[in-house]
Amino acid sequence: MEENYCKEEHFSPEAIERLSHHYREILTILGEDPGREGLLKTPERVAKAMAFLTQGYHADPKEILLSAKFREEYKQMVIVKDIELYSLCEHHMLPFYGKAHVAYIPNGYITGLSKIARVVEAFARRLQVQERLTVQIRDCIQEALNPMGVAVVIEASHMCMQMRGVQKQNSATTTSAFTGVFLSQMRTREEFIHLIGSRLR
Structure with a gap:
């Protein structure tokens, strides 16, 4: 045949x-x-x-953002939430998967919305730990766009906890990382947390 x-x-x-x-x-x-x-x-x-x-090793996340960097005087929060992510735990090389919620407040420049998701993908497609992944996404956006602040929250389930070891199938891990006004202004941080938890669609 x-x-x-x-x-x-x-x-x-x-x-x-x-x-x-x-x-x-x-x-x-x-x-x-x-x-x-x-x-x-x-x-x-x-x-x-x-x-x-592991194809993320061959991607440059900062260049992804810079490829669609535009001058814009918008100074309110931009949120891209529920970004699906799949990564490999570097300790056991077993998958962890979940969602990333990313926000930034522009300071003269914005980037294409899809580029935020691509940055998450570029860092996730490597051997990772969730804590480092969260910080890498935050720092990349801060360095590329120099916004007034960046917020990243990741919620994920880890197969190394579900399939082996303690075998807790319903466990989930949440990590967060902030810069700028998300650190200094509690009200701004609370607005972000509220918006990623709400169902706006």
Whole structure:
């Protein structure tokens, strides 16, 4: 039967081959037979999956923001909330997933709304801890746009707590990071917390 489906992926062939070799070894060490039918292409599939899940190492989040930086005198809060994120815990290389809520108050410049989500994606697609991820997003926006303040809150569930270890399936972790007026003005911070918790749609 002729195959009409062709999936386009952009990975380094050398990196995929090297990763595949190691995953074949891992399968053997685990007691599997990488030569059996169901596992023949598994090392390559896993290699490509890992390349995709860590592609953030090849992105420059600051440049993402600067690519759509516009002068604008708007000085009220800009919020992009419920940004889905998927990352890998650097301690166990198991997924953690959830949502990021990001706000900033412009100081002469704004950026494209989709760029905020792309910054979250660029940092999330690396081996991470949630605490560092939260701070990296905050600092990147602060450095690129120099706004009056940045606020980031991430809510996530960690498979390293759900699948192994304490195995608490309903646990969730919330982290936050603030700069500028979100730190110095409680009222502004409270407005942000209220807005990300409300259902405006």
